Amino acid sequence: xxxxxxxxxxxxxxxxxxxxxxxxxxxxxxxxxxxxxxxxxxxxxxxxxxxxxxxxxxxxxxxxxxxxxxxxxxxxxxxxxxxxxxxxxxxxxxxxxxxxxxxxxxxxxxxxxxxxxxxxxxxxxxxxxxxxxxxxxxxxxxxxxxxxxxxxxxxxxxxxxxxxxxxxxxxxxxxxxxxxxxxxxxxxxxxxxxxxxxxxxxxxxxxxxxxxxxxxxxxxxxxxxxxxxxxxxxxxxxxxxxxxxxxxxxxxxxxxxxxxxxxxxx
Amino acid sequence: xxxxxxxxxxxxxxxxxxxxxxxxxxxxxxxxxxxxxxxxxxxxxxxxxxxxxxxxxxxxxxxxxxxxxxxxxxxxxxxxxxxxxxxxxxxxxxxxxxxxxxxxxxxxxxxxxxxxxxxxxxxxxxxxxxxxxxxxxxxxxxxxxxxxxxxxxxxxxxxxxxxxxxxxxxxxxxxxxxxxxxxxxxxxxxxxxxxxxxxxxxxxxxxxxxxxxxxxxxxxxxxxxxxxxxxxxxxxxxxxxxxxxxxxxxxxxxxxxxxxxxxxxxxxxxx
Numbered sequence: 001x002x003x004x005x006x007x008x009x010x011x012x013x014x015x016x017x018x019x020x021x022x023x024x025x026x027x028x029x030x031x032x033x034x035x036x037x038x039x040x041x042x043x044x045x046x047x048x049x050x051x052x053x054x055x056x057x058x059x060x061x062x063x064x065x066x067x068x069x070x071x072x073x074x075x076x077x078x079x080x081x082x083x084x085x086x087x088x089x090x091x092x093x094x095x096x097x098x099x100x101x102x103x104x105x106x107x108x109x110x111x112x113x114x115x116x117x118x119x120x121x122x123x124x125x126x127x128x129x130x131x132x133x134x135x136x137x138x139x140x141x142x143x144x145x146x147x148x149x150x151x152x153x154x155x156x157x158x159x160x161x162x163x164x165x166x167x168x169x170x171x172x173x174x175x176x177x178x179x180x181x182x183x184x185x186x187x188x189x190x191x192x193x194x195x196x197x198x199x200x201x202x203x204x205x206x207x208x209x210x211x212x213x214x215x216x217x218x219x220x221x222x223x224x225x226x227x228x229x230x231x232x233x234x235x236x237x238x239x240x241x242x243x244x245x246x247x248x249x250x251x252x253x254x255x256x257x258x259x260x261x262x263x264x265x266x
Numbered sequence: 267x268x269x270x271x272x273x274x275x276x277x278x279x280x281x282x283x284x285x286x287x288x289x290x291x292x293x294x295x296x297x298x299x300x301x302x303x304x305x306x307x308x309x310x311x312x313x314x315x316x317x318x319x320x321x322x323x324x325x326x327x328x329x330x331x332x333x334x335x336x337x338x339x340x341x342x343x344x345x346x347x348x349x350x351x352x353x354x355x356x357x358x359x360x361x362x363x364x365x366x367x368x369x370x371x372x373x374x375x376x377x378x379x380x381x382x383x384x385x386x387x388x389x390x391x392x393x394x395x396x397x398x399x400x401x402x403x404x405x406x407x408x409x410x411x412x413x414x415x416x417x418x419x420x421x422x423x424x425x426x427x428x429x430x431x432x433x434x435x436x437x438x439x440x441x442x443x444x445x446x447x448x449x450x451x452x453x454x455x456x457x458x459x460x461x462x463x464x465x466x467x468x469x470x471x472x473x474x475x476x477x478x479x480x481x482x483x484x485x486x487x488x489x490x491x492x493x494x495x496x497x498x499x500x501x502x503x504x505x506x507x508x509x510x511x512x513x514x515x516x517x518x519x520x521x522x523x524x525x526x527x528x529x530x531x532x533x534x535x536x537x
Contacts, residue, residue: 151365153361153363153365154365154367156329156332156334156359156361157359157361157365157378158382159334160332160333160334160354160357160359161354161355161378161379161382161383161430162354162382162383163382167382171378171381171382172367175367175369175370176367176369178369256369256410257368257369257410257411257412258368258369
């Protein structure tokens, strides 16, 4: 059965996860109350929510800090990844020289790199650098894939009509790679949040951070479990919003022509 | 064949050579001989089909004429010029697939060759409108390719090839993927356009019936490496239409072409 077109299926897709969430929260709340668990063991959802409201000024400030790091890392990864992929497509030499290092950067766990970056870079730069490192590679590899999967006949057509390299890049290769690029950006969005959190945790022990991850670490030391949950909740929501935002952007850009966006219509 | 060495001006006169290949061969890097030696002369305004078994190198021959592939040996002249110094609008090419940019509207797709040549916007809009009218797609100018049927996509491709007003139209099995009803319709429309515009057309196909229906001459090619073994003139009623398709004359030509093709295919299978 396809969910497309049938309105009950369409509703279920949104209603069922919400029902599951409500049920989970209800069971959690009930378990905590029935067993009278103390908050430092497991806070009830109602307590977490109350903490979220009560600590809102503090947590919101931290959220903004983390988001700012994430966005900076994401933008750097997007610009850097696309630009490097375009350079690679122009010069095989450059690709052969640099691609191995891009891969090494990707496969080395960022949590292991972060402490070093914190030594050599100013803290806010180091944190952004971490977000950039994790988010950069999917953009690079997806853009490269996209630039390499251009229709051969269309390339022939551009050649036939004497297109310059710049014309071929802007009018053929980049538009044709766009679905791949957007796919890469969607992955990069989530990863740059992860990179930002990892860097904050690593930096947190230095005691100067103020992002959400730092709040989690700090609350952990103080056994302020409800605040840990509240901050975690905010991080999750931030991740979901980033993912949905990028998915929406991708859909809006592609909806008129690309197969991936057509399934959602009609 | 002194006509092949004719100068530019004379080539554009009716009866001049629009395309001439001499001793052209193509060997791929892996050592496979794909083509030739091939000699081919197409007069200006002529409709010529290249007919041969699949894999005989007929598409390669077409791509060599277009300058998309380099011949390994031999000389290629199009409108009296070598490949290097010909104008980019001498040739219109229609691929086997519609080969449209999915992210661009029909209008933008047709306009592409003009945009690439930096033709002023006003002029290109007028020319695109004309090309779209020629293939009957005026109402579909602002539609995206995915919304069109296979036959209509092919028409867009044809309009794009015509928009630069090329001297020569190269068509690489353009209707092979279409259903028969659509193909017949496009055959007729192509003939109508050809009679009106009098372009030189080199049409690659593996359909005996299509080649006889459309062309003034059918060149039969052997299997790989493809050579032209027969040059069959189709002297038939003009203008050709559905009546021709059911005439005894058509059947007789098809029989002749079919027999030659079978002979050519057998001749080549030893290699």
